[in-house]
Amino acid sequence: MKATRPAIDPARIPLEGFALLNGLCQVVESLSRTIAMGPLTGGLGREVGRNTDGDDQKALDVEADRAFLDALAKCDIRWYASEEQDAVLEVTPGGRYALAIDPLDGSSNIDVNVSIGTIFSVFEANNDPEASFLRPARDQLAAGYFIYGPQTALIVTFGSGVQHYVLDPIDRQFKLANDRLLIPETASEFAINASNYRHWSRPVRAYIDDCLAGADGPRAKNFNMRWVASLVAETHRILSRGGIFLYPADSRPGYDKGRLRTVYECAPIAFLVEQAGGKATTGTDRLLDQTASELHQRTPFVFGSADKVDRITAYHDLPDQEASALFGTRGLFRG
Ligand SMILES: O=P(O)(O)OC[C@H]1O[C@](O)(COP(=O)(O)O)[C@@H](O)[C@@H]1O
Ligand SMILES: [Mg+2]
Ligand SMILES: [Mg+2]
Known part of the structure; x- marks a missing residue:
């Protein structure tokens, strides 16, 4: 050819x-x-x-x-x-x-x-x-x-x-x-493999619960969900029209650091996302500050529009009990 x-x-x-x-x-x-x-x-x-x-x-x-x-x-x-x-x-x-x-x-x-x-x-x-x-x-x-x-x-x-x-x-x-792609700041879409809900940590569940509660919940707005199961496709959508992607750690055997690999999946996507004005983290820490300790190491991964990624970090900062409380009690996250 x-x-x-x-x-x-x-x-x-x-x-x-x-x-x-x-x-x-x-x-x-x-x-x-x-x-x-x-x-x-x-x-x-x-x-x-x-x-x-x-x-x-x-x-x-x-x-x-x-x-x-x-x-x-x-x-x-x-x-x-x-x-x-x-x-x-x-x-x-x-x-x-x-x-x-x-x-x-x-x-x-x-x-x-x-x-x-x-x-x-x-x-x-x-x-x-x-x-x-x-x-x-x-x-x-x-x-x-x-x-x-x-x-x-x-x-x-x-x-x-x-x-x-x-x-x-x-x-x-x-x-x-x-020649200058920028992630839109406002968006109402989240991407996560929701079939793993029961395996997630409390902060991740709380974040998704609040999205699902829509206009009746503390966010007071409705969200849409997407999951293509191709990281590139999710990234392309988020670079085009904003939103947030999560592949968190979960309690399944082998998923204590999530599924995606630091060196050849998350690091390059994080570099792109930051250069497009968004943020990328492990859920708590900036991804670009991470150093893999082995080639095929996995890492939890969250990226997208900056304010949404900050919000996930804030959920992780909550005391455990508060993160698991009913969404209605968390006025902090209204809006
Ligand atoms: O099937 P799951 O657990 O939802 O995982 C989907 C994720 O796995 C991946 O397919 C992993 O990448 P590979 O196909 O390169 O192994 C990502 O593109 C995608 O985000
Ligand atoms: Mg891959
Ligand atoms: Mg591959």
């Missing part, structure tokens, strides 16, 4: 990041065609194994990982850390960058023709493979995601705002759609 050179405007991106981003875009241009073929490819969503974290690996998870790894050899990347690899791989000795990647996010949606994505994060490489990634998330040089949906798009930050590019389906070039 012909790989075109995506037209990212270099004037808007520090040149040092250019080759790497173009490498990613070229893989995505081809991958998006494969994804668009769906069942015609013979089963992108079939299970082919398990990754180091115990998650099922789908054929497309493995194919995407292989495609990025192969293509990035020319992109000045020294270290490659992927959800689909047990350990950090060396790509180009002496390369300048360390790339962390979730090659295919939202794997459960491959077979149902719902948006999926690729998430990436770039650090300066140092001599130690793991230490290149196990550092404060605020040290990222760049981060972004590609979304494969009705449009294939790239959302990226180099630390001075967030840019939105769309892959033109006619000439297969990425074109700038918005």
